[in-house]
Structures are given as C-alpha cells and as structure tokens.
Amino acid sequence: MQRVVDQNATDTARSRSELIAFIIMTVALVFAQAVVYPLFLMKALCFALFACAFNLLIGYVGLLSFGHALFFGWASYVCAHAAKVWGFSPELAILSGTAAAAGLGLIVGALAIRRQGIYFAMITLALAQMMFFFAVQAPFTHGEDGIQAVPRGRLFGFLNLGEQTIMYFTVLAIFLACFVLIYRIINSPFGEVLKAIRENEPRAISLGYKTDRYKLVAFVLSATFAGVAGATKALVFQLASLTDVDWPMSGEVILMTLVGGLGTLFGPVVGAFFMVTMENYLTTIGQWVFVVQGAIFVVCVLLFRRGIIGELARLLRIKL
C-alpha cells in the first residue's frame, strides 16, 4: 500500500515537471514572436507538430515509419488546393487536408501493420515513394512548380490571416491544441496499451488486446496530426510543393525526433526547433546540409540515443 502511495506521489511529481515545462514553452512561444522572425517560428512550429505526430508512433508504439512525408505533403497539397481552387475558408481547408491525411493513414497503416519491425519501415517508405510519383504526375499538384500563391483567407470569416501576427497566433493555437491532445492520448488507457505493445507485443496479445487494431488506430492518429502540420504549413508559406512529399522529408522528421529524444513529450519540439534553426544558418552551404544531417544521424545513433530532452530528463531525474 505504501508503495502504491509512493508511486502516485512520484507520478504527480512527474506530471508536475511536465506541466511546468509546458507553461514555460507556451510563455516562450507567446513572447518569441516579438523578437524572432514570425515566419521562422511558424515553420518551426509546423515541424514541431509534425515531429510530435511522428513520435506518437515511434516513441509510444515502437513503429518506425519511414514514410511520414506522405501524410505531411499530401495534406498540404489538399489544403492548398481546397483554399485556392475550391475557395474554402482556412479552417475548412486545413480540415480537408487533415481528413485526406487520415484517409491515407488508414490505407497505408492497414497495409504496413501486416509486417513487423524493419519491414514496416520499408513498406511505409515504399508506399510514400509511390504517392510521391502520383504527386509528380497528378495535374492538380502542378509538378515541379507546386501549388503557389495559396490564399490565407479569413479564419472563421473575420480573422485576417494575411496579418503575420494573427497567422502566428493561429498556428500557435493549433500547435498547442494538438500537443495537449497528443499528451492526453499518450496518458489515456489507450496510450497505456500502446506502450504495452511497444514493450512486449506477444504479452499484450495474450492479455486479450487486439494489438493490430491498436496499432492501426495509433497509425491513423499519427498520420492525422502529421496532416494538421502539413496543411497548416501550406497556409503559412502559401505553397505546397514536392519537397514536402519526398523521402528526405520523411528522413528529416525522424532526425528531428531522434535529436530531441524518442519517446519524450518535449523532445520532438526541441528537435524540430534545433533542426530548423540549424538549417536556417546552413542555407548558404548548399548540399553540405545533407552531409551535416547525415553526420547528426550517425552521432545520435552511436552516442546520443536518448536525445537532448532524454539526456536532460535523465540528468534532472524528471519526466519531460
């Protein structure tokens, strides 16, 4: 009984550290737009959400998807097309992009969870590549040009997203809402089953859980959040292009999550800001960016598998 109480006490202490970190993050992001270029912050926030969505799968179910650019990129195409050609309002455009990503997530997930481990990664990569070729050939994506000059429009009919500050706070609100939602998912009974599958799938099966269904739902959720990120990015940059569906993008989101810390709550956010900042400074060195990214992969895998937040949490003995 005493142990149970202790366990509860440490659990509260842990969630308190998460709450404090969340407040710090929110305050920092609210005030950051006064000092940092908002477009840069919005880009980082979109990638942070993308990485959080990816982390939901690798960090809490242990599934490595090598094709998450598929959901990110296609959501951004659908959102851009809906806003520009169909004249949807921004909230509806983002919703249609997200719905497209969820639908694709259902199809890809249903195929990919039929195999485990390393095959799962290869299947998601291959299907993403297939959809990349569709994006190259489909007329509505405009091939190499992408969908340009996407109107940002007025959110709910009265908030003019053309104004950078309003756009920034919209993106921030979307990010924070999804972040809290992902936190709730991870800490729900459903999330506990996901972690059980990650730790020992045969045992979860023997306890009567239909693990395939749990994995599929987790995959669709992850694809959906990646879709929110991609659709938002299309409005922010007023552009949907092939870069967002191509495989280096899938690699980049893996790297962001790895740098920040796989399976940590705040790791993907820190990793995304780290990578976006780095690439911002490295734009002048051209192709060497890939070399630097590759080197970070190698260093992270060999020496730094916990990532920034993982190491920090270990040093401070708290949960982040």
Added chain:
Amino acid sequence: MFDMLGISSQALFGQLLIGLINGSFYALLSLGLAVIFGMLNIINFTHGAQYMLGAFAAYFLLEYAGLGYWWALIIAPLAVGVTGIIIERLFLQWLYKLDHLYGLLLTFGLALMIEGTFRNFFGSSGLPYSVPPELTGGRNLGFMFLPNYRGWVVVFSLAVCLTTWFVIERTKLGAYLRAATENPTLVRAFGINVPRMITLTYGFGVALAALAGVMAAPIYSVSPQMGSNLIIVVFAVVVIGGMGSIMGAIITGFGLGVIEGLTKVFFPEASNTVVFIVMAIVLLIRPAGLFGRGA
C-alpha cells in the same frame, strides 16, 4: 501478332530487355541486402549509395588511372567492399545488440553523407561512361535488335547471382554462414571467428552493390543520386520476396524488372509505381512475402 495489340515487337522486346537489366540490378542489390540482413540483422540503407560509389569508382579509374571497364569490374567492387569493411568496423559493430531500427537510421545517415558529398562535387547532372569497345554494337535477333552490352549485363549478373546462391547454399563456407545466421554463439563455440565473418559478409554485400554500379555506369550515366531512388524500389522488392531465401531474392528481382518493363509498354503512366502496387497486393494476399518465413 504483336501488331494486333498495336505494339511493335521491337518496342515490346526492347522494354522487356530494359526490364531484365533493371531486374538484374534489383536482384544483385536485394541479394546483397538479404545476405547482410541475415548476418548483421541490419537493413543497409547505404546500399544505394554504395551502388553509386561503384559507378563513380569505375569513372575515376578510367579518368585518372586510365583503367578501363574490365579492370573496373574487378577493382571497383574490391575498393568499395573495403570501405564497407571500414564502415562495419567503425560504426555498425556497435549496433548488433540494439533494436534493428538503429541500424537502419545509422546507414540512412551514412547514405545522406556519401550522397551529399558527391552531389556537392559533381552536381546533379550525370557523367558519361562509355561502353567497353569489346561490347559495342549489337546483333539482330530477328524479332529485336540486341545491343551486346545489354545482353552481357543480363548474362553476367545472372551468373553472379547464381554463383552467390551456390556458394551460400551448397558449399562448406556457405554452411558456416547459414549456421552463424541461425546461432552465432554456437558457431563461435566451434572455433569459427564469427565477428570476422560478419565483417567480411558486409564487405561482400557492399561489393555486390558496387558491381551492379559498375555495370550500370555505361547504361545510365554516373550521377550522385543514381542510387537513392533505386534503393527504395529495391526495398519494395525485398518486402515482396522476403529476405529468408537467396533464390527468392534473385527470382523476385528479375521478375519485378520484367513486370516493370511490360508496364512501360502497356501502361507507361504506372511504370514508376507498379513495383509498389505489386508490393501492396502481395501484402494483402501473402503478408510474409512470396518466399518469406514469418513476419
């Protein structure tokens, strides 16, 4: 007969030949991946970059050492194989006890580094590499014109694949390899140096990729990104065939090359995606892959 379908026999067999050539590369690369995965439990994402390195090695040998295609066919795989051995000793050997995924991530990082470096020095445009003088020209087979070099590629890669199959499945060395795949600890207890065998296996798999690269150099131009798109298709081939069987990898590789070639004739829009569609169908019908043993 072919005119009835509105397709000339020249076009049909020409595409079939290109399909067979692509199939040879798929077979050589997926064979290497399967051999490496068997021993190291690592999916070698660097494979595409190492194929590219093979082609570049051939180019460098000709450009700076004056050594032609036939020398390149021997030296390039050896040289790239040695770099593979260095990679295994420096990086991969620390990962065997970890989750498979870390091996994939590390080799992905290495591929980014190698390809980024080459793109930086050689841009994205291809460098020319000419067909060796002994194999220029072609012969008329009646129903089609067969360029000698292309015929050579198909025959030679088939020979390499079958030799590899023979060595692994029918010789004593292969028996050691297969035993070490099943139970490395026990094989070590019999006094066989398993770590060295693992290192050499990686070197061999990488050399196969480089060999494919040398053969590809006169057909496709030598370019830094020649491997990155190919490796994704090869992954799909590996998913379709399953990595349990050497012969399975060879058959699947050639078979998918032919399917791709036929798609180019009858439905060109889908030629890029047909391998992935086949993969999706195989996953639905036989989730373990055509020659796979379990998931």
